[in-house]
Amino acid sequence: MGDLVLAIETSCDETAAAVVEGRAIRSNVVASQAQLHSVYGGVVPEVAARHHLTTVNAVVDRALDDAGVGLDQVDRIAVTRRPGLIGALLVGVATAKALAYAAGKPLVMVDHLHGHVAACWLEPVALDPPFVALTASGGHTRLDLVDDYAAPQLLGQTIDDAAGEAIDKGARLLGIPYPGGPGLEALAREGDATAFEFPVGLRSRGPGGLDFSYAGVKTALLYATRELGENGVAERRADLAASYQQAIVRPLVDRLMRAADDSGVPAVSIGGGVAANGLLRAQVEGAAAERGLRVAIPDRALCTDNAAMIAAAAAFTLSIPWPDFVGEDAMATAPPGGIAA
Numbered sequence: 461m462g463d464l465v466l467a468i469e470t471s472c473d474e475t476a477a478a479v480v481e482g483r484a485i486r487s488n489v490v491a492s493q494a495q496l497h498s499v500y501g502g503v504v505p506e507v508a509a510r511h512h513l514t515t516v517n518a519v520v521d522r523a524l525d526d527a528g529v530g531l532d533q534v535d536r537i538a539v540t541r542r543p544g545l546i547g548a549l550l551v552g553v554a555t556a557k558a559l560a561y562a563a564g565k566p567l568v569m570v571d572h573l574h575g576h577v578a579a580c581w582l583e584p585v586a587l588d589p590p591f592v593a594l595t596a597s598g599g600h601t602r603l604d605l606v607d608d609y610a611a612p613q614l615l616g617q618t619i620d621d622a623a624g625e626a627i628d629k630g631a632r633l634l635g636i637p638y639p640g641g642p643g644l645e646a647l648a649r650e651g652d653a654t655a656f657e658f659p660v661g662l663r664s665r666g667p668g669g670l671d672f673s674y675a676g677v678k679t680a681l682l683y684a685t686r687e688l689g690e691n692g693v694a695e696r697r698a699d700l701a702a703s704y705q706q707a708i709v710r711p712l713v714d715r716l717m718r719a720a721d722d723s724g725v726p727a728v729s730i731g732g733g734v735a736a737n738g739l740l741r742a743q744v745e746g747a748a749a750e751r752g753l754r755v756a757i758p759d760r761a762l763c764t765d766n767a768a769m770i771a772a773a774a775a776f777t778l779s780i781p782w783p784d785f786v787g788e789d790a791m792a793t794a795p796p797g798g799i800a801a
């Protein structure tokens with residue numbers, strides 16, 4: 461039997477727990493609060509933290525049940541410690557510490573973004589380094605060179621908004637409820653992506669020209685909707701969505717391919733919630749095939765927030781032996797650059 465890890469993830473609005481054995485997912489439970497927050501148009505931190513508190517024990521029990529293992533059989537307990545909403549993170553960290561303490565198990569403190577990168581280590585994708593990883597999520601957009609899963613190296617990142625943030629804000633302008641990603645994608649399917657020309661941010665900036673910028677495209681959509689007026693927007697919603705989605709996806713694909721070319725790696729991966737987007741998945745696949753690159757695209761459920769990816773990152777993170785972890789804490793932010801704990 462391989463390393464059996466129970467992982468907990470509560471950094472934003474998903475209460476998640478998973479059991480992973482080596483590279484194999486034995487269970488992966490996600491209780492989403494998205495509906496709870498949609499009336500507010502976004503995640504309300506205090507509401508998220510309180511809801512994690514009422515849900516987390518049941519989610520952990522369910523993950524153990526689904527995997528058919530007891531807490532005593534688990535080798536290590538892993539938890540997301542940063543970055544995210546501090547109240548939300550604290551619920552996961554306190555739960556994991558309590559379980560590890562009671563069961564006499566080591567604890568692994570994991571960085572959420574390390575999890576998004578490590579998701580493609582899991583079966584059936586099971587990607588081995590070296591590769592370039594694109595992580596595009598609600599709060600982050602970055603490229604890392606992964607020579608070793610233990611220490612991804614930052615190549616470029618957004619200088620303003622994250623891709624997911626731009627998607628959610630754009631969706632809101634088009635009257636799509638939170639979370640905007642899936643709704644924008646569905647609407648875009650009925651529209652023409654060449655109907656509107658939105659700016660593709662930062663053609664080449666940052667060391668190696670691998671940084672991203674999404675503030676401009678968001679403003680361009682705002683101006684376009686103002687110019688069209690209410691009726692115009694209602695008429696052209698699908699075209700606006702398709703053109704906007706394409707303007708967000710294009711730099712992700714371009715820079716990922718450029719980073720792969722520059723670093724000479726044989727493979728690329730995508731991860732984070734935006735990697736659930738069908739257009740991004742298809743365009744990355746197409747561009748990688750043209751170059752003869754292997755492309756690792758995890759299942760959609762492993763792109764959006766989940767705890768299986770936290771267990772994956774835990775495989776490359778030092779365990780803190782019982783009971784030395786009692787002083788460990790959650791952190792709202794990660795240190796600049798690094799994503800491995």
Ligand SMILES: Nc1ncnc2c1ncn2[C@@H]1O[C@H](COP(=O)(O)OP(=O)(O)OP(=O)(O)O)[C@@H](O)[C@H]1O
Nearest residue numbers: 472597598599600624641642732733734736737765
């Ligand atoms: N099908 C989709 N198309 C485009 N975007 C999507 C899709 N599904 C989800 N998203 C976007 O993914 C983002 C959420 O990703 P994720 O859950 O990884 O973010 P987060 O955990 O809140 O942020 P971070 O990982 O940066 O801490 C949201 O912005 C959402 O709109």
Ligand SMILES: [Mg+2]
Nearest residue numbers: 597732733765
């Ligand atoms: Mg995330």
